[in-house]
Amino acid sequence: MMNFIKTLQENGYRLQKTSFSQKDVIETQKELVKMGYPFLPLEFIGFLKNYNGLKGEDCGILGISPADRVLDILVFNEIHNGSKDMVILGYDDFCFLVYDEVQKDYLLVDRQTGDELESFSADGLPEALNAIIHY
């Protein structure tokens, strides 16, 4: 993950100070479950401590109550999530990046048809985030 964060910095994305508390994380997790979606993976929350919502060109990584509403993980999932086993973590103009709780892996799915395009194992979050962000 450190390599990925370093790459983001090299591409002009300044590290953000954590803008959420532990309480915010718990509230978001509760809200997601209430909406019928799985918990956010812990490693993803770890990433959000460095970049809580990241806007790239035609793409984004969602965050916990970030300043930009477009990147709010609750708002985005409320609009675009039609599955109960997955939670959307990011997007580009072609795909959604989701965490599949059943398979315990990260997937790129076609946003138009819902087809799985690529999968990353449970320890493949940096590769999955790298696949959705375009700098």
Added chain:
Amino acid sequence: MAPKGSKYKRKHTVVQEEQIDVESEIAEKPYMAVLYHDEGYVDDFYDLSVEDAGRAYEILLKLAADVSKNRTDAVRAKRKLNDILSASGFHVARHDGNYLHKQELMIIRMDFYGTIDRLKSGLRERELSSYYLYLLSHPLQKRPKVAEYDFQSAPSWKLFSRFHSFRHIEKNLKAYLVKHKIDPQILQLMTPRDFSDLVVQSFQKNPYEQKVTFEKEISVRNEFVRELASQQGEQMADMLLKQGLDERYVYSMINMMRRYGKYNSANLVITELHFTPKVLADLKKAKIDCKNFKVGEPIPQVLIDSLIDSEQGDLLAARDEKGHKLKGEDFPSFDVHHKYAVSDAGDLKSVAYANYKENLCLVRSDIHSLFIHRCDKAKQQGDAKSYSKRLEFIDPNTVFVIGFKEDERLQYDFHKGKRTKRQVMDDKYIVNYEACMKELALNQAAYDRRHNKRVFDADRELQRYKSHRKANKQRKMLIKKELLR
């Protein structure tokens, strides 16, 4: 007035109460105005935030589809939906259900972004073909000639060579193969996934690079934005200024688009347009000659561009009245939108058309995500294939959208209906995905026969893979159920 206690008075009171309820609901949820009001709902829609406009659209869409439950409501919703969408320049697209194979979709995606992601070791062995991995790790003793590498007849490469960006890098791939003395017959055996790995191997600057750029000059999306801003920059700036945005942001953004084709406000350096005491002091501190400049004079564009290029743009940073730098992320950002669904590119004469300038549009990010793509859904894996409802522009020449009103949309025809040289070339490389994959399977089987291996059977391999995935999923479902019990 009806007498107190009469049935007319009671009815009047009920109507009044209902009105109060509606008004308070609208005050709380402004998008409900579009649903409750039978007149003026287009103006109500224009007054909504983008997020609420998306909500109103989604509810109307559901109501309009629900003919069986309440026909009157459905008809009314359909009328409102049509009025609102056509006033905003959209219509709901129809789909014929011609699905594109995921490999083709991924190639379109690579062409659009101009990058390919590296496969990490472990995944590489799983995703790449054994033919490719074997021949790559067993170089020939003698260096083959460049002419021996026949890309034109390589089945999987035919899928890539439909795109100019990939045809353009063929010589780099050949150079890599020659340098590493790779057996030329590898090309006939490689899968599309193998070719994307070969591009990564050929273009990587170091073995740790995660996202490898193969476009030599500029990616398709950035080229589109650069050309659009070069030709329509003034009109775009006027539209943004009309929305009341800070002119320093507007001109900095248009300048970034025009020079680099970039459009993400998070990476934007907003500069002053005129010299301020702070700017002159900062320039002096950085030992940049500014004795000929005075406070209030316009900053020459050459100076702005040269400082940005040398990463010293901050010396000209625009500031608010408290002296804080204006941050790009506090202003609107943009996305490049595919006007015609990429998933539907199978209906086009060539899939390469999917990324043509004529099919792209620069849209404010919030409108792109919260409205245009409102109905895109991540679905349950294994569900039947279905298209989400998709909005398309009524005018196919729409190139820039910053709002729902007519004067917030810009139309421009890049080629005035003429076929471009690129299109003429692309039309020579049209192939069918299934035919290419069949040819690949035959090549691989012939190779196996020559090398006394068991004949490769794609169907058998696929079946084995599917049953493995199914068993894995069932096992996980079982664990989940046990945990929930």
